[in-house]
Amino acid sequence: MPRLFTYKDFDSGSEKVKQYADKHTPVIICERETTRNTPFNVKVRIGTNVKHPNAPDHHYEYIQLWNLETLVGEIRLQRSSYGEKPLFIETEFTLIPKVSLRLEAIAYCNRHGLWISEEVFVKVKD
Numbered sequence: 805m806p807r808l809f810t811y812k813d814f815d816s817g818s819e820k821v822k823q824y825a826d827k828h829t830p831v832i833i834c835e836r837e838t839t840r841n842t843p844f845n846v847k848v849r850i851g852t853n854v855k856h857p858n859a860p861d862h863h864y865e866y867i868q869l870w871n872l873e874t875l876v877g878e879i880r881l882q883r884s885s886y887g888e889k890p891l892f893i894e895t896e897f898t899l900i901p902k903v904s905l906r907l908e909a910i911a912y913c914n915r916h917g918l919w920i921s922e923e924v925f926v927k928v929k930d
C-alpha cells in the first residue's frame with residue numbers, strides 16, 4: 805500500500821518543509837450543504853500559497869475525488885498543456901448527490917508521491 809502524505813505530516817517542520825507540504829496538498833473547495841439530486845460543483849486545487857513545479861521531470865499526473873471508498877471523479881494531467889512554469893493546478897468536478905458526502909481528494913506528483921486533502925463533509929438536504 806503506498807503512503808498517502810498530508811499537510812499534517814509536515815506541520816512541525818521548518819518553513820521550507822511547510823512550503824513543500826503546501827505545494828503538494830490538494831484542497832477541496834465547495835459549499836458544505838447542498839440539495840439532493842442537484843448538480844453540485846467541487847473544486848480541487850493543488851497548493852494554497854506555494855505553486856508546484858511543472859517541469860518534465862517533476863509534475864502532477866492525476867487528481868482524484870473520493871466519496872468515502874468510492875472514486876467519484878478523476879482527471880489525468882498532460883504536463884505540456886500547462887506550460888513549463890510552476891502553477892496552482894485546479895480542476896472542478898460536478899456531482900449529483902443523493903446522500904451526504906465525505907469527500908477527499910488524492911493527487912499524484914511523479915517525484916513526491918500521493919497526497920491527500922482534508923476530508924470535507926457535505927450535508928445533502930431535500
Ligand SMILES: [Fe+2]
Nearest residue numbers: 862913915916
Ligand atoms: Fe512534487
